[in-house]
Amino acid sequence: MTKGKRVAVLMCLVGVIMMMVVGTVGCGDSTTTPTETATITPTEISSQLDAFKAKVDADVELWTSPQLGTPPPGPEAVPGKHIVLIPSMAAAEGAAHPIPVAQEIAEFLGWELTIIDAAGDPVKMNDAVEKAITLKADGVITIAIDAQIIKGSLEKLKAAGIPCVSFGSENLDNLCASSEYTVEGKMEQMNLDIGYAVAEWAWKESGYDMKMIMMTDSEFISSIQIDQGVRNFVEDCQAAGGDCQILAEAPFLVNNVMTTAGGLAVQTARMNPDFNVFWAAYDFALMGMIPALEDAGLTSNSFAVSVCGNAWNTQMIREGGYQRATVALAYDSAMFSLFDDLNRIFSGQQPIGGVAHGCHAKLITTENVPASGVWNGDIDYIPYYQAIWFPQ
Numbered sequence: 284m285t286k287g288k289r290v291a292v293l294m295c296l297v298g299v300i301m302m303m304v305v306g307t308v309g310c311g312d313s314t315t316t317p318t319e320t321a322t323i324t325p326t327e328i329s330s331q332l333d334a335f336k337a338k339v340d341a342d343v344e345l346w347t348s349p350q351l352g353t354p355p356p357g358p359e360a361v362p363g364k365h366i367v368l369i370p371s372m373a374a375a376e377g378a379a380h381p382i383p384v385a386q387e388i389a390e391f392l393g394w395e396l397t398i399i400d401a402a403g404d405p406v407k408m409n410d411a412v413e414k415a416i417t418l419k420a421d422g423v424i425t426i427a428i429d430a431q432i433i434k435g436s437l438e439k440l441k442a443a444g445i446p447c448v449s450f451g452s453e454n455l456d457n458l459c460a461s462s463e464y465t466v467e468g469k470m471e472q473m474n475l476d477i478g479y480a481v482a483e484w485a486w487k488e489s490g491y492d493m494k495m496i497m498m499t500d501s502e503f504i505s506s507i508q509i510d511q512g513v514r515n516f517v518e519d520c521q522a523a524g525g526d527c528q529i530l531a532e533a534p535f536l537v538n539n540v541m542t543t544a545g546g547l548a549v550q551t552a553r554m555n556p557d558f559n560v561f562w563a564a565y566d567f568a569l570m571g572m573i574p575a576l577e578d579a580g581l582t583s584n585s586f587a588v589s590v591c592g593n594a595w596n597t598q599m600i601r602e603g604g605y606q607r608a609t610v611a612l613a614y615d616s617a618m619f620s621l622f623d624d625l626n627r628i629f630s631g632q633q634p635i636g637g638v639a640h641g642c643h644a645k646l647i648t649t650e651n652v653p654a655s656g657v658w659n660g661d662i663d664y665i666p667y668y669q670a671i672w673f674p675q
Contacts, residue, residue, distance in 0.1 A: 335523035352641025358630035360672035367415035374404035385542020412436035427451040530555040541591040545575025566591035613660030
């Protein structure tokens with residue numbers, strides 16, 4: 284890998300927590316007597332809403348600002364390792380993004396890399412993990428595969444003494460350390476925060492009067508949690524007296540994105556003509572939905588938001604198109620953190636997770652979208668890992 288070389292790629296269905304975003308509103312004293320009336324005056328309502336707007340503005344500023352985290356010191360590179368990389372579905376942009384980055388990092392480390400595409404099939408996901416055992420791999424990296432789906436195979440992998448790190452999944456039963464967090468349970472809050480942050484921006488962009496359509500996918504735990512983060516914001520917004528609504532939710536499947544999902548988006552939009560924000564569970568879905576909405580003439584009074592930071596979607600944001608925002612991850616940093624965690628394990632240390640490595644997500648909008656390509660971080664990560672793995 285040439286020093287300073289950047290691979291402009293991003294991973295979907297994941298993110299990195301920047302903050303806890305929680306909106307709470309007091310509801311008055313519940314212990315009134317029969318002769319008392321508990322009321323909230325218009326002034327109090329206005330004050331609550333103003334405070335909520337101020338918090339949203341501050342949150343948006345944080346999520347859209349430069350992300351400058353750097354990795355901590357670590358052990359020198361352990362030579363001669365063989366790693367198996369298992370993307371959930373290499374045909375999908377989000378799961379395909381890790382491949383060239385992983386290849387470059389493996390070459391940089393002098394490690395052998397075997398890639399086994401699970402093709403979106405749970406059976407193949409399990410087969411790939413067990414194939415790693417057969418190959419006597421030194422380590423495994425899974426990409427966007429829910430650990431619950433492959434739990435049995437991960438248990439066999441652990442019994443075989445082969446360490447595993449993952450991107451986009453919880454560290455279920457300590458079977459496969461997550462690139463985001465090594466502690467089980469923290470990824471849920473991270474994903475909730477991502478959905479919440481996008482909804483905050485969408486509310487602000489809509490003029491603080493959001494009428495949203497949600498296109499959801501329950502196949503991926505990350506998507507389920509991010510979608511819930513959006514709902515959490517709407518509940519908090521309404522409690523603060525804000526104009527926030529989810530007009531409709533429509534479920535779709537990833538395998539139908541380029542076939543029937545567009546028609547479903549059009550049908551849902553026509554049934555809810557007052558919508559002004561169109562949410563999809565991840566950027567890839569909008570590739571099938573936005574053209575259908577445009578062909579149907581349903582994009583004139585609304586805009587789309589999502590997560591992932593994929594190339595097609597980032598270009599649309601850059602051009603001032605229908606999609607106006609996405610949450611992107613500095614994917615180079617995330618992939619480096621996976622390999623570094625494996626190197627730490629090979630060195631007899633514990634993995635520390637992506638957040639500790641300085642991985643960060645960023646809300647990409649029409650105001651901070653990069654001039655070209657996708658957002659892949661605000662610093663060059665390669666010199667940092669070069670200094671860690673191959674100190675002078």
